[in-house]
Amino acid sequence: xxxxxxxxxxxxxxxxxxxxxxxxFNRLTETRHAMVSAVLGxxxxxxxxxxxxxxxxxxxxxxxxxxxxxxxxFNREITRQTEIAIEEADVILFVLxxxxxxLPQDSKISAILQNVKQPVFVxxxxxxxxSIRSEAHxxxxxxxxxxxxxxxxxxxxVGLGDLLDDIFAxxxxxxxxxxxxxxxxxxxxxxxxxxxxxKSSIVNAILGEERFITSPIAHTTREPNxxxxxxxxxxxxxxDTAGVRRKARIEEGMEKTGVRRTMSTLRNADIAxxxxxxxxxxxxxxxxxxxxxRDAGVGCIVxxxxxxxxxxxxxxxxxxxxxxxxxxxxxIPFAPILTVSAKERQRIHKLFPLFxxxxxxxxxxxDDNALDKFLKxxxxxxxxxxxxxxxxxxxxxxxxxxxxxxxxxxxxxxKRTDVLHPSYLRFLENRLRERFGFIGTPVHFHSRPSKxx
Numbered sequence: 001x002x003x004x005x006x007x008x009x010x011x012x013x014x015x016x017x018x019x020x021x022x023x024x025f026n027r028l029t030e031t032r033h034a035m036v037s038a039v040l041g042x043x044x045x046x047x048x049x050x051x052x053x054x055x056x057x058x059x060x061x062x063x064x065x066x067x068x069x070x071x072x073x074f075n076r077e078i079t080r081q082t083e084i085a086i087e088e089a090d091v092i093l094f095v096l097x098x099x100x101x102x103l104p105q106d107s108k109i110s111a112i113l114q115n116v117k118q119p120v121f122v123x124x125x126x127x128x129x130x131s132i133r134s135e136a137h138x139x140x141x142x143x144x145x146x147x148x149x150x151x152x153x154x155x156x157x158v159g160l161g162d163l164l165d166d167i168f169a170x171x172x173x174x175x176x177x178x179x180x181x182x183x184x185x186x187x188x189x190x191x192x193x194x195x196x197x198x199k200s201s202i203v204n205a206i207l208g209e210e211r212f213i214t215s216p217i218a219h220t221t222r223e224p225n226x227x228x229x230x231x232x233x234x235x236x237x238x239x240d241t242a243g244v245r246r247k248a249r250i251e252e253g254m255e256k257t258g259v260r261r262t263m264s265t266l267r268n269a270d271i272a273x274x275x276x277x278x279x280x281x282x283x284x285x286x287x288x289x290x291x292x293x294r295d296a297g298v299g300c301i302v303x304x305x306x307x308x309x310x311x312x313x314x315x316x317x318x319x320x321x322x323x324x325x326x327x328x329x330x331x332i333p334f335a336p337i338l339t340v341s342a343k344e345r346q347r348i349h350k351l352f353p354l355f356x357x358x359x360x361x362x363x364x365x366x367d368d369n370a371l372d373k374f375l376k377x378x379x380x381x382x383x384x385x386x387x388x389x390x391x392x393x394x395x396x397x398x399x400x401x402x403x404x405x406x407x408x409x410x411x412x413x414x415k416r417t418d419v420l421h422p423s424y425l426r427f428l429e430n431r432l433r434e435r436f437g438f439i440g441t442p443v444h445f446h447s448r449p450s451k452x453x
Contacts, residue, residue, distance in 0.1 A: 008050070008059040009176035011167055012085045014113070015095035016105040017065025020125040023154030024095065025049070025062035028164075049226065053164045056178040058171065061085045066109055089118055091170050096149050098124040098132050102140045110144035119170055121163070124149030128156045186228065187359050190239045190266050192293075193275035194285055198305040201342035202275060203227070203240040206351065231352045239265055266292065270404075271299040271358050271440070273351070274332070278304040278321065278339065282328040290331040297405040299358040299441045300335040301351065308341035334433070336440055358440035362404045366436055371398045371408075378431050385421035393419040396450050398428075407444045408432075417447040 013021040029049040047062045063085050064078035086092065094113055096106055113120050122144065127133045133151035141148050152159035171178055191199045207229060229236045266272055272293045276286060293300050302325055310317065322337045329335075336354055340347045375398045384393040394413035401409045412419060429443050 008057060009090050009171040009174075009178060010059040010061065010088055011051075011091040011093055012061040012063060012089040013093045013095055014063060014082060014086065014109065015065065016103065016109060017067060019065070019095045019097040020154045021062055021065070021095050024093075024123070024125060024152070024160075025060060025154075027154045027157055027160060028060055047226070051164070053168065056168070056180055058167070058178060061088070066105065086116060086118075090174060090176060091167055092116060092118050092120045093123055094120050094144075094146065095123045095125050096141075098127045098135060098149065098151060101138075102143060107143060110146055114145050120146055121166065122147050122149045123163070124151045125154055127151035127158060128153045133158075186235045186237050187270040187355060188237045188239060188268065189271050189273060189355060190241055190269035190298075191273045191275060192241050192266055192289060194277075194283075194289075197275045197277040198342050199275050200240050202273070202303065202305060202340070202348070203238055205340075205342045205345045205348045206238055234352075234356065236352070236355060239269065241265055266298065267296045269296075269298050270362065271301065271355060272296070273301050273303050274329075274335070276302065276304050276325070278307050279309050282325070287329060287331070290329040294331045294442050297442055297444070299362055299405070300332050301354050301358070301440060302329065302332070302335045302337045303351070304337065304339045305342055307339040308344050308346060332442075334438065334440060334442060354440065361437055361439050362406070362441045364406060364436065364438065365403055366400050366406075368399060370436075371400065374398070374432070374435055378428065382424075382427060385424040385427075386419060387421040387424075388416065388418045391416075391419060393424075395420075401446070405442050405444060406438055407446060410445060410447045411450050412447050413450050415449050417449055420447065 013025060015021050025047065028051050030052070048059055050057045051060045063082040066079060066082060092113060094109065096102065122141075124133075124136055124141075127136075136149050136151050150159060150163060152163060168178065191203055193199050207227065227238050227240075229238050274286070274289060274293060276282065290300075304321060304325070314320075318339055321339065325337050326333060338347060338350055338354070340350075342348065375395065379395065384395055386393055391414055395410055396413060397409075397411040399409045399411070401407050410420070425445050428445065432438065432443060
């Protein structure tokens with residue numbers, strides 16, 4: 001397993017906190033993947049995405065703001081993540097704040113960058129106004145020992161075209177190959193769950209490296225992080241998300257924003273991996289998340305993490321736990337259940353065959369003839385049960401009208417569409433899955449009245 005972007009020429013954004021690295025990242029990648037905030041240290045993990053320029057691509061990495069006064073906890077981890085990003089880089093983009101001028105922290109970073117082997121481009125960000133851009137030759141900037149800052153603006157896009165031209169020229173000078181952009185479809189896999197169940201640890205285990213910061217402190221991950229991964233010559237976008245907890249316990253500000261973006265990410269994903277802590281009982285919020293996943297129409301895998309911490313496991317431990325999950329998460333009975341240990345990397349590799357299976361099942365199309373035969377056989381075994389109304393329900397036809405997720409239309413006799421009892425719809429879904437599969441994906445039914453009496 002590897003992050004596929006590592007095969008692309010790579011540039012990395014480096015700088016102290018709050019100089020606008022994430023704003024530049026969003027502008028250059030034409031995304032809003034990096035959360036932007038006035039709060040110092042908003043970006044903790046390193047993030048990456050592709051930059052498209054002149055029809056070609058390179059990888060851009062955004063890093064957390066470097067702080068030197070505090071060498072504990074997150075700041076130490078941010079520094080380590082930044083060091084890893086520098087090692088991967090072909091070009092370093094050192095970001096300064098043109099409005100604030102050169103600060104002692106900038107000088108410390110520049111002293112480090114004077115000793116790297118890669119070329120360093122110095123960017124003077126927040127140079128929206130001509131008066132600020134004119135300060136690029138101020139004597140203070142000579143103290144960095146690097147080139148004078150190139151005035152740019154992540155907010156307005158000022159100077160970024162020339163910057164990209166220079167980055168391309170540097171890549172070509174190094175003999176790097178800049179691949180042509182190709183539109184392709186890659187499944188998006190969202191890792192979701194409550195805080196502290198081990199979502200980031202599972203992502204790290206998938207990638208085979210400590211790609212994201214993990215910690216026993218709840219809400220270490222405050223925003224979705226996307227990584228394009230290659231496994232067995234196939235590509236997947238793995239998205240680590242902020243932990244979602246009960247609304248009443250969600251704090252205002254960064255946590256609330258992170259949770260909102262997590263829910264948005266889930267709605268746009270192909271598959272959700274719902275991570276549970278196998279050492280704890282399933283709670284109300286996890287049941288709610290299961291319902292959100294079903295309503296979003298995405299595929300789903302339930303992953304029980306920390307299985308290595310279960311003591312005295314008996315022969316039927318896995319089966320018993322699966323029955324427990326089915327009983328407490330009735331919204332997603334279609335989801336495969338996998339017991340894993342992110343810490344020990346146990347059974348993590350089994351996720352990828354499940355991803356492939358669910359992607360195919362979500363795209364499955366059943367032809368009309370097969371559905372006609374299926375419906376006739378089902379009606380003979382079990383006549384449609386009545387819901388509302390007085391007339392006995394008659395189903396004329398079952399037709400698939402969409403995929404991703406699979407959606408089916410029932411054509412019902414009469415003017416009402418609520419004459420079928422909900423239990424009969426569940427019966428139909430169960431028999432449909434037995435016959436045609438649809439592993440790991442919700443199946444939706446829609447009823448419409450027949451035009452004939």
